[in-house]
Amino acid sequence: MSGATMAGTEPGKDTDSAHKTRQSPGPPTPRGKLSAGKFLTWLRRHKGVAAAATVVAAALALVIATQLAPKGDTVRLSVHNAGPEGARALAEILGRHGVSVHTPGRFDAALDDLRSGSSPTLLLYDRNGVLDGQQLAGLVAAADRVVVVTPRLETLADLESGIHQAGVVPDSSPVLDPGCAEPDPEAAGQVTGRQGYVYDGGTTCYRAAGTAGMLAVSDDGGLAVLGSTAVLGNDKLDELGNAALAVRLLGTSPDLVWYLPSIEDAAAGGSGKTLDDLAPGWARFLGPWLLVVAFAAIMWRGRRHGPLVFEPLPVVVKAVETAEGRARLYQDSRALEQARDNLRAGLLVRLAGKLRPGPGATAEDTIAAAARLLGRDAAGVRTLVNERPTTEARLVAWSQALDKLEKEVMTR
Numbered sequence: 001m002s003g004a005t006m007a008g009t010e011p012g013k014d015t016d017s018a019h020k021t022r023q024s025p026g027p028p029t030p031r032g033k034l035s036a037g038k039f040l041t042w043l044r045r046h047k048g049v050a051a052a053a054t055v056v057a058a059a060l061a062l063v064i065a066t067q068l069a070p071k072g073d074t075v076r077l078s079v080h081n082a083g084p085e086g087a088r089a090l091a092e093i094l095g096r097h098g099v100s101v102h103t104p105g106r107f108d109a110a111l112d113d114l115r116s117g118s119s120p121t122l123l124l125y126d127r128n129g130v131l132d133g134q135q136l137a138g139l140v141a142a143a144d145r146v147v148v149v150t151p152r153l154e155t156l157a158d159l160e161s162g163i164h165q166a167g168v169v170p171d172s173s174p175v176l177d178p179g180c181a182e183p184d185p186e187a188a189g190q191v192t193g194r195q196g197y198v199y200d201g202g203t204t205c206y207r208a209a210g211t212a213g214m215l216a217v218s219d220d221g222g223l224a225v226l227g228s229t230a231v232l233g234n235d236k237l238d239e240l241g242n243a244a245l246a247v248r249l250l251g252t253s254p255d256l257v258w259y260l261p262s263i264e265d266a267a268a269g270g271s272g273k274t275l276d277d278l279a280p281g282w283a284r285f286l287g288p289w290l291l292v293v294a295f296a297a298i299m300w301r302g303r304r305h306g307p308l309v310f311e312p313l314p315v316v317v318k319a320v321e322t323a324e325g326r327a328r329l330y331q332d333s334r335a336l337e338q339a340r341d342n343l344r345a346g347l348l349v350r351l352a353g354k355l356r357p358g359p360g361a362t363a364e365d366t367i368a369a370a371a372r373l374l375g376r377d378a379a380g381v382r383t384l385v386n387e388r389p390t391t392e393a394r395l396v397a398w399s400q401a402l403d404k405l406e407k408e409v410m411t412r
Helices: 002-023 031-045 047-068 088-096 107-116 133-142 153-159 183-188 242-250 281-301 319-332 336-355 363-374 378-385 392-410
Strands: 100-102 121-124 145-149 164-168 197-200 203-208 212-217 223-226 255-259
Touching: 031 047, 047 281, 088 100, 088 242, 107 133, 107 255, 121 133, 133 153, 153 164, 183 242, 197 203, 319 336, 336 363, 336 378, 336 392, 363 378, 363 392, 378 392
Parallel strands: 100 255, 121 145, 121 255, 145 223
Antiparallel strands: 164 197, 197 212, 203 212, 212 223
């Protein structure tokens, strides 16, 4: 009984323990992994929404970054340009010396700054010759001193200062000495002369080859013409006496009007308007919005319909298709000789396989064996096999004759 009882009891215990083992929970799953799995599942189910949200977020970030980015430009000799061709460094130096640098964007603003300043100095860099004679006369009348940088011929003529252009600084004179009695050049010393212009008239300094000067000052001292932007630019400002000459030319008065005319100043009075002025306020968001629409259209029409279909490789191509394709290539390239050689070689290989003339047999031996089998003259068979057709029509007829010869041999 006890044995039976024990035998009956043990399985029950095993069953209970196994049941408990199956129901016992495993190690707890980290909440982070569970959340990541749910997030990935959600992304798989809502790919379009996730992609659209990403595009919108990127567009908003682009707009915000554009609005918050520091303002600057790439205009040559602009005080807001920190590049090699800009003049931000000189503006900073002048500001530390107590000079208020005004940067008007339009002709009317430049006149207002000159009229409201105290003995103002005007720096004029009209690179494209936008201003006419009346505008130049108004600027010169409102300024106490005018420094014109690399003016055009028309600008010099409208200024009526007696200064005219006399050429360029030779490449053999990368450094120029003052060579005059003007106090500013004498105090500054040597300056950069590379890619500069020279002028005649008035008092000329920094003469190249002893004929003309890169700096010309009018007889009354109210106008100075500087024939180099490198002297004022960020790239060369710390070389030689460039900074000293620039500060002495532009820092004599507490107010400096730094005026770079643009195309909107071409109209008299500077009343021209740019595209930014004519466009409505909401136009600045049009570009990012079009970008969002374009990405949405790509996601809508560019998505795949179903999984990709994989084709097993290598792909089996029928021999007849390969032969036909090669024949068309020969036909397109007019390769009669190549086609003839291929047809002849194929015929001889197949005849040798049928006639078995031996491992050392030549083409002539194969032709002779075929002639003996058919009971024909070997010379006639040799002439047929070795023929060289010169036209496509003859090539077709010759290939048909070879095919007939092969069939006769194969049926024997």
